[in-house]
Amino acid sequence: MGILVLRHPVKKVLQWIDGIHHYTEIIKSSNTILIICIMMFHLVGNKMLTQTKADALINLPKKNNSNESYNFPFPGDFLSIPIISLDEQEKFLLDINRGNIRLSKCTYQERYQQSIIFIRLDVDGPPHSNPEIETAPFPFLEDYNGQIVDCPHIHLYIEGYMDKWAIPISSSDFSDTKSLYNTLEDFFRYCNVVEPPKIYWRQTLNEFE
Numbered sequence: 001m002g003i004l005v006l007r008h009p010v011k012k013v014l015q016w017i018d019g020i021h022h023y024t025e026i027i028k029s030s031n032t033i034l035i036i037c038i039m040m041f042h043l044v045g046n047k048m049l050t051q052t053k054a055d056a057l058i059n060l061p062k063k064n065n066s067n068e069s070y071n072f073p074f075p076g077d078f079l080s081i082p083i084i085s086l087d088e089q090e091k092f093l094l095d096i097n098r099g100n101i102r103l104s105k106c107t108y109q110e111r112y113q114q115s116i117i118f119i120r121l122d123v124d125g126p127p128h129s130n131p132e133i134e135t136a137p138f139p140f141l142e143d144y145n146g147q148i149v150d151c152p153h154i155h156l157y158i159e160g161y162m163d164k165w166a167i168p169i170s171s172s173d174f175s176d177t178k179s180l181y182n183t184l185e186d187f188f189r190y191c192n193v194v195e196p197p198k199i200y201w202r203q204t205l206n207e208f209e
Contacts, residue, residue, distance in 0.1 A: 063195035
């Protein structure tokens with residue numbers, strides 16, 4: 001986690017951090033904004049990978065980084081799991097973020113170098129508005145150019161846009177998003193995690209699997 005203190009007009013700083021609202025907490029005090037940001041590189045460098053490099057990393061077979069086991073997060077909780085490529089040359093993070101009020105709301109994502117989101121799956125969350133441009137970066141995005149995409153949807157890394165594009169999920173990839181645990185297993189497969197970590201489901205009152 002990085003901590004950055006900026007002394008600039010509030011409006012200007014908010015423009016700088018547009019697009020990283022999932023990972024920032026903003027505390028306003030007169031002319032000072034304290035930004036606590038997991039994805040600090042977005043703010044200070046807007047680190048970007050080429051599509052070729054990103055696709056190669058996404059397609060790498062991956063495994064759990066240790067023998068540690070985890071509990072699936074309770075509603076309102078967040079879990080981040082380190083994973084690595086099979087050759088142990090590349091490191092990634094796999095996140096699970098549970099909704100607090102709506103128990104069926106959950107976000108799964110794969111990150112690289114802490115700050116770069118390769119894949120993000122949103123289940124039972126708000127709809128997403130895609131960029132509206134003259135020509136979509138890839139043909140498979142054309143039908144969703146400038147469109148609002150309801151959940152469940154999946155965000156994919158697109159060079160020049162990071163994770164700002166989303167498309168509807170395919171039932172062949174995610175067969176049952178009503179089961180958050182089954183969706184996690186599907187997400188592991190989608191991210192090519194061939195040796196996934198052990199994660200145990202803990203059922204609470206009024207909750208489902």
